[in-house]
Amino acid sequence: xxxxxxxxxxxxxxxxxxxxxxxxxxxxxxxxxxxxxxxxxxxxxxxxxxxxxxxxxxxxxxxxxxxxxxxxxxxxxxxxxxxxx
Amino acid sequence: xxxxxxxxxxxxxxxxxxxxxxxxxxxxxxxxxxxxxxxxxxxxxxxxxxxxxxxxxxxxxxxxxxxxxxxxxxxxxxxxxxxxxxxxxxxxxxxxxxxxxxxxxxxxxxxxxxxxxxxxxxxxxxxxxxxxxxxxxxxxxxxxxxxxxxxxxxxxxxxxxxxxxxxxxxxxxxxxxxxxxxxxxxxxxxxxxxxxxxxxxxxxxxxxxxxxxxxxxxxxxxxxxxxxxxxxxxxxxxxxxxxxxxxxxxxxxxxxxxxxxxxxxxxxxxxxxxxxxxxxxxxxxxxxxxxxxx
Numbered sequence: 537x538x539x540x541x542x543x544x545x546x547x548x549x550x551x552x553x554x555x556x557x558x559x560x561x562x563x564x565x566x567x568x569x570x571x572x573x574x575x576x577x578x579x580x581x582x583x584x585x586x587x588x589x590x591x592x593x594x595x596x597x598x599x600x601x602x603x604x605x606x607x608x609x610x611x612x613x614x615x616x617x618x619x620x621x
Numbered sequence: 622x623x624x625x626x627x628x629x630x631x632x633x634x635x636x637x638x639x640x641x642x643x644x645x646x647x648x649x650x651x652x653x654x655x656x657x658x659x660x661x662x663x664x665x666x667x668x669x670x671x672x673x674x675x676x677x678x679x680x681x682x683x684x685x686x687x688x689x690x691x692x693x694x695x696x697x698x699x700x701x702x703x704x705x706x707x708x709x710x711x712x713x714x715x716x717x718x719x720x721x722x723x724x725x726x727x728x729x730x731x732x733x734x735x736x737x738x739x740x741x742x743x744x745x746x747x748x749x750x751x752x753x754x755x756x757x758x759x760x761x762x763x764x765x766x767x768x769x770x771x772x773x774x775x776x777x778x779x780x781x782x783x784x785x786x787x788x789x790x791x792x793x794x795x796x797x798x799x800x801x802x803x804x805x806x807x808x809x810x811x812x813x814x815x816x817x818x819x820x821x822x823x824x825x826x827x828x829x830x831x832x833x834x835x836x837x838x839x840x841x842x843x844x845x846x847x848x849x850x851x852x853x854x855x856x857x858x859x860x861x862x863x864x865x866x867x868x869x870x871x872x873x874x875x876x877x878x879x880x881x882x883x884x885x886x887x888x889x890x891x892x893x894x895x896x897x898x899x900x901x902x903x904x905x906x907x908x909x910x911x912x913x914x915x
Contacts, residue, residue, distance in 0.1 A: 570764045577764040578849075578856045584760045585864055589876040595760065603764040 538591060543617055546590045547609050554579060565609040580606060587612075593620035628829045629726075635825055636730040639818045643733035648811060650740035660752050660802055665689055667696040667805070668798045671791060673862045676887040679878055691870040696805060697753040698866040699791065700745040702857075703812075705759035706784045707738045707745075713777050714738075722774060723830060730822060737815045744808055757863055761856070769842045771834030776846065778827040779908065783854050785823060786899035789816050828906040835907075847909060854899065858892050859883065 538546070548563060555574050558567075569575045575583065583606070588594050595601065595616065605615045660666060663686060672688070672695050674680045680688065714731050717724035724731060749756045768776075789812075795801060796810040835843060862882045864875025872878050882888055903909035 576852075577762060577766075578852050580762040580764070581760050581856065581859060584762075585876060585879070589864065598758060598760050598762065601762060603762060606762070606764065 540613070543591065543613060544609065547587070547612055550583060550586050551575060551609070554582070563609075567609070568607060569609070570603065570607055575606065577603070584616075587617065588620070591617060591620055596621045625829070625833055628825075628832055629723075632727065632825045632829055635821060636727045639822055640730045640733055642818055643730075643737065643815075646814075648740075648815075650744050650811065653811070654744060654804055654807055656747070656751060656804060657802070660693065660804075662690050662693045664802070665692050665798075665800045666802060667692040667699065668794055668801065671695075671794060671891075673882040673888065674867075674872075674878060677881055677885045679872070679881050683872075687871055691867070691872070694753070694866040694869045695861075696795075697749050697755075698757050698863045699861065700749055700808075701757035702860045702863075703788050704742050704745040704749070704756060705761075706788070706857075707742050708759070710781055710784075711735055711738050711742075723833070724774070724778075724826060727822075727826070734819055734822065737819070741812055741815070744811075748804070748808060753869075757865055761860070769834070769838050771830060772838070772842065772846065775827065775830040775834055776849065778823050778830060779846075779850055779903075780853055781823045782820065782827050782902065783850060783899045784857055785816055785820050786902070787854070787857055787895055789813055789820065790895040790898060792816065824902055824906075827908075831906055831908050850903065850908070854896055 544565070548560070551563060551569065551574060552558060552560060558574055563574070567574065584595055584598075596619070600619070601616065605611055666689070669675055669688065669692060672680070672692050674683075674691065683691070714724070714735050717731055718728050718735075719725055746756055792809040792813040796806050796813055798806065835846075838846075859879075862879040864879050867875040867878045900909060900911075904911045
């Protein structure tokens with residue numbers, strides 16, 4: 537099972553690779569990902585599949601997620617990852 | 622009469638014809654199919670040429686039994702993606718019923734679309750539950766954002782055109798494929814028959830909404846709309862490559878298989894071909910820049 541640090545690193549790696557423009561120094565765990573247009577809604581599916589693969593768990597019900605879940609790296613960990621099964 | 626007024630009048634006439642066709646060609650989709658007790662997973666359930674891994678190095682490494690098993694889970698995924706897309710469409714159209722917007726004026730036909738999409742969801746869902754025990758869940762999310770005037774309504778219908786055009790292109794190939802089970806062909810055939818009417822409506826209302834609103838948008842908004850619609854088509858194809866379907870077919874590394882499918886030049890060429898219909902419509906309507914193919 538991956539540690540919290542490994543999961544955070546995985547989340548950051550995906551965002552940095554997918555966005556291609558933001559630097560590791562600019563991407564903080566409370567950086568606004570949606571307002572800052574760092575990730576888009578059309579990328580959310582790919583991100584969820586990546587997180588499922590990384591954690592070995594699944595999102596039980598997409599309807600329990602809100603767009604705000606993806607607002608920061610911290611919120612993704614706390615509201616998505618910790619609630620996966 | 623202005624161009625927009627003429628477009629509204631043309632759309633109203635189209636809606637009258639489509640409504641009459643829906644009433645005359647009404648199909649009871651709850652009773653019209655014969656459902657075999659089971660499907661033979663040792664036979665093709667989806668045209669192999671449409672399977673997302675077809676022709677890739679990974680496909681070449683699969684034996685015949687695994688390829689056919691994959692074709693089964695891919696038809697389940699295709700039906701799941703279509704069902705989930707129709708759910709989104711019906712949610713949006715419900716808001717348009719009797720509303721004071723362009724679509725609301727066409728409520729008569731929207732009732733038919735909602736009715737027919739509900740029947741589609743019913744038979745897609747029945748197939749998935751009966752033969753696979755599940756519908757692959759929708760994992761798409763929409764983020765909140767600001768829209769220019771009319772942009773949100775326009776994008777709703779433009780997205781539907783992209784989705785329905787791609788789905789229809791796949792329906793046509795499957796319904797004509799004699800290698801496939803009769804129930805799979807007939808489901809795709811009925812879907813194609815009714816979606817042809819829906820597409821006529823969704824294309825015309827998309828064109829109308831573009832003609833009304835785009836002249837008032839900034840260049841940045843127009844460029845953003847064009848980019849979004851191209852990325853939306855890509856997102857639909859990404860949904861068609863489902864790691865869960867790969868794993869159900871016995872391909873353990875589902876996400877790797879997905880990336881391989883999306884990167885493969887042969888699969889990209891197929892996607893380009895099946896994207897042609899909506900791209901040509903958007904060019905003709907002035908939504909995309911370019912020259913219509915001869």
